[in-house]
Amino acid sequence: MPGNVLLGWLGPLLVAAFGAFLRFDRLGVPKAVVFDETFYAKDAYALSLYGVERATFGDSSDPIADRMLMSGNTDIWISCSPPEADPCPLYVAHPPLGKWLIAVGEQLFGMTPFGWRFAGALLGSLSILILARVARRMTRSTLLGCLAGLLLAVEGLHLVLSRTALLDIFLMFFVLAGFACLVVDRDHSRSRLVDRYENSSVTDHGPWLGLRPWRLGAGVLLGAACAVKWSGIFYLIAFIVMALLWDAGARRAVGLRRPYSGALGKDLPTLLGAMGLLPALTYLASWSGWFVSSLGWGRNWAQATSQGPFFFVFDSLRSWLAYHFQVLSYHSALSTTHPYKSEPWSWPLLLRPVAFFYEGTDDVCGVKTCAQAVLGVGTPIIWYGGLAALLAMIVWYVSTRDWRAGTVLLGYVAGWVPWFYWAIADHRTMYNFYTIPMVPFMILAITLAAGLILGPADAVPSRRLLGSVVVGAFAFLSIANFWWLYPVLSAEVIPHEEWWRRMLFRSWV
Numbered sequence: 001m002p003g004n005v006l007l008g009w010l011g012p013l014l015v016a017a018f019g020a021f022l023r024f025d026r027l028g029v030p031k032a033v034v035f036d037e038t039f040y041a042k043d044a045y046a047l048s049l050y051g052v053e054r055a056t057f058g059d060s061s062d063p064i065a066d067r068m069l070m071s072g073n074t075d076i077w078i079s080c081s082p083p084e085a086d087p088c089p090l091y092v093a094h095p096p097l098g099k100w101l102i103a104v105g106e107q108l109f110g111m112t113p114f115g116w117r118f119a120g121a122l123l124g125s126l127s128i129l130i131l132a133r134v135a136r137r138m139t140r141s142t143l144l145g146c147l148a149g150l151l152l153a154v155e156g157l158h159l160v161l162s163r164t165a166l167l168d169i170f171l172m173f174f175v176l177a178g179f180a181c182l183v184v185d186r187d188h189s190r191s192r193l194v195d196r197y198e199n200s201s202v203t204d205h206g207p208w209l210g211l212r213p214w215r216l217g218a219g220v221l222l223g224a225a226c227a228v229k230w231s232g233i234f235y236l237i238a239f240i241v242m243a244l245l246w247d248a249g250a251r252r253a254v255g256l257r258r259p260y261s262g263a264l265g266k267d268l269p270t271l272l273g274a275m276g277l278l279p280a281l282t283y284l285a286s287w288s289g290w291f292v293s294s295l296g297w298g299r300n301w302a303q304a305t306s307q308g309p310f311f312f313v314f315d316s317l318r319s320w321l322a323y324h325f326q327v328l329s330y331h332s333a334l335s336t337t338h339p340y341k342s343e344p345w346s347w348p349l350l351l352r353p354v355a356f357f358y359e360g361t362d363d364v365c366g367v368k369t370c371a372q373a374v375l376g377v378g379t380p381i382i383w384y385g386g387l388a389a390l391l392a393m394i395v396w397y398v399s400t401r402d403w404r405a406g407t408v409l410l411g412y413v414a415g416w417v418p419w420f421y422w423a424i425a426d427h428r429t430m431y432n433f434y435t436i437p438m439v440p441f442m443i444l445a446i447t448l449a450a451g452l453i454l455g456p457a458d459a460v461p462s463r464r465l466l467g468s469v470v471v472g473a474f475a476f477l478s479i480a481n482f483w484w485l486y487p488v489l490s491a492e493v494i495p496h497e498e499w500w501r502r503m504l505f506r507s508w509v
Contacts, residue, residue, distance in 0.1 A: 002142050011146040012132030019153030020125035023162045027121055028114035030491040033066040034374060035356040037165045041116040042069075042076065043092060044102035044165070051289030052296035053099070055080075055088035074111050089297040093330050097227035097286040098167035116165040123173040124162025128152050130173075131440050134180040135447045137187065138404050144454075147475060148447040152440065154482035156489050157353075157378040161436055163490065164356060164374070170228045172436045175235045178221035179411065179440075182243055185214035190250045197254050205262030206251050211270060215243070219274040223282025230331070231418070235437065238414035240275050242407065244268060249403070291316055298323040335427045344419040347435045348387055352507050353377035354431050357491060364493055371499035373488045376433050380504060381481040385474060386442035389449040396452070404448055411441030450474070 002008055033041065042065060046054040056076045058064030065076040077087035105118030128149045136145025152158055161169040189209050196207040222239065225232030247267040251259035290296040300319050342352035357374040364370050390412060397405035415438035422428040454467035487494045488502050503509050 001137065001140060004142070008133075008136060008142050008145075011142050012129050012136065012149050015132055015146050015149035015153060016125055016129035019128040019149070020121075022153065022159060023121040023124050026490065027117050027163060028112065030357050030359070030372060030374065031070070031113055032357060032359075033063065033069065033113075034164055035166070035354065035376075037116065038063055038066055039092075040099055040102055040167060041106070041111075041165045043090070043096075044099040044116060045074070045106055045111055046077075046087070046090070047096060047099055047289060048103040048107055050087070050295055051293040052299075053090040053092045053096075054078075054295070055090045069111060087295075089295055089299070091297045091326070093327050094167060094229055095227045095283065095286055096289060097224055098170040098229070100286070100289075101170055102165050117163055120165060120169045121162050124158060124169050127158075127169075127173045127176050127440070130176055130180050131443065134176075134183050135444055137183055138407075138444070139447065139451050141451065144447050144451050147450060147471070148443050150475065151382055151443045151446060151478060154479050155379050155382055155439060155443070156482060156485055157376055157433060157436060158439055159482075160356060160374060160376045160489050161433060164376075166433070167228050168433055168436045171225055171232055172439065174221050174225035174228060175232060175415075175437045176440045178218045178225060178235070179239065181214045181218035181221060182239060182246075185212055185218065185243075186246050186250075188212075188214060189247070190253075193250050193254060197256075204256060204258040205265055206254070206256045206259075208266045208270075212274065215271070215274045216278060218243075219276075219278035220282050222275065223279030224286070226279060227283045227286035231415075231434070231437075234414045234418045235411075236275065236279055238410055240271065242410055243271055243275065246403070247271070287320065290320070298326070331428070332422075332426050334429050336429055338429055338431075340431060341429045342432050344416060344423055344430065347416070347432045348383065350378055350380060350383055350432070351505060352432060354433055360496065361493065365495050367495045367497075369496040370493050371496045372491050372493045373499055374491050375485075375488045375508065377485070377489075377508065378435075378439070379478060379482045379485065381474070381478045382443070382446070385478070386446055389445040390442065392449045392452070393445050396448075404444075408441045408444045408448065412438050412445070415441070446474075 038060065042056050043053045046052065046056075055078045056065035057068065057078060058066070068074075068076050080088035101119040101123070102116050105122075106115040109115035109118055131152050132145045132149030134145075135148035136142055139145065158169075158172075161172075189212060192209050193206065196209070218239070222232065222236045226236060244263055244267065248260045248263035251262045256262055290299065293299065298319055300315055340352065340354040346352055354376040355373065356376050357372070359372045361370045361372065362368060390409065393405040393409050396402055397409060415435065419430060419434060423430065450471045453470050455463045459467075485502055486492070488499055
């Protein structure tokens, strides 16, 4: 690792502080319930009051509860048992952890747009720090680590989701944090393997490396990703395979004669505990509010409690599993038409972003017709540069088998390819912001490509100068592109003509 620990932390912290400013500045704007905030902000509020989600007035076609909230009235619950004030249970399609995080901000800052967006902005900002640090560890360069953090700070889709109370930013955070733990574990376990190999009797398989706390942390974090959205399971499975291959590669690198059987015998049991059992327990724990409450959807509390504690546990788990099968059926059959739906093949090309918010106004921006918009779109320079970098990673991995190239390709594929099954088999309604867990891996690909362009530290000065110019120009263009789009990412009121000029494709409208 680079020797200057202070710079290794100071640079990423400064980049993260810049990203945090962009995410918290005017966080309460627009002062409205934006897109799917209509579900998650109210679900989070119900969790903080009742431990489970509860039904509210209105629906998506007539959001009465949204209007009540914006007028300051939080008495939004439908009563199922008049005259008792017992709100109706609500069927929900996603696990509760992300909504619990939103609820923290609502408890701290009130049932306001700032309150329900606070947690997303906080974890979105922290993800910039994590990416900068993990890129530094993967490249052994503080400069490249800061470049990765800077690119995430000015990535448009990441900014929008950090400033909106949706679940996807939490999914991205836990996936990235879990991956970072695995990268740290890779370094520590390889060092420990060398020490034990040199100081113990030689065997064909090598030594057992212990419980490995960083891997345990990864298991908890990836379980948390699944407890935000089920799509976290794609990353959990991919990272289990990746970690096992890393273990086998490490044993082969020190010269063990049977590295793969050594990894299966010595590493796999603890790997399954850390990234099998721990994620399952983390996911189960996220449903604690549902288990301890009698008010949740599909809850047979009265029946279970009347027949003793053993039956209570058994019946609760049975009801919980039945609920999950309902949710699985819902997701499999979700094929309703939506104006912003898009197919997975189009996501990397930014062809159909989601308009989270749009409002036309008159005579408030210096001209007759004004616009205020939040468009959930990535920064095009970064996304198209990311496609070129991912192609470079394929070439690099095929030619050198460099683990870093393979890792970022796996992270990108794990967040993208599974959606093709749902698109083909079930014609599921999907949106481009599902790509947000892929974004850190796309930026890591750009960062690794930048390292190749810069060349090694001992390269001839002309090579380093040319590489610095190319990488610096890309960073500058990314910032400029983000600055150009910023008004339509952050709900600034601008002339309608300026809004229209920022629509790169007509499909953005």
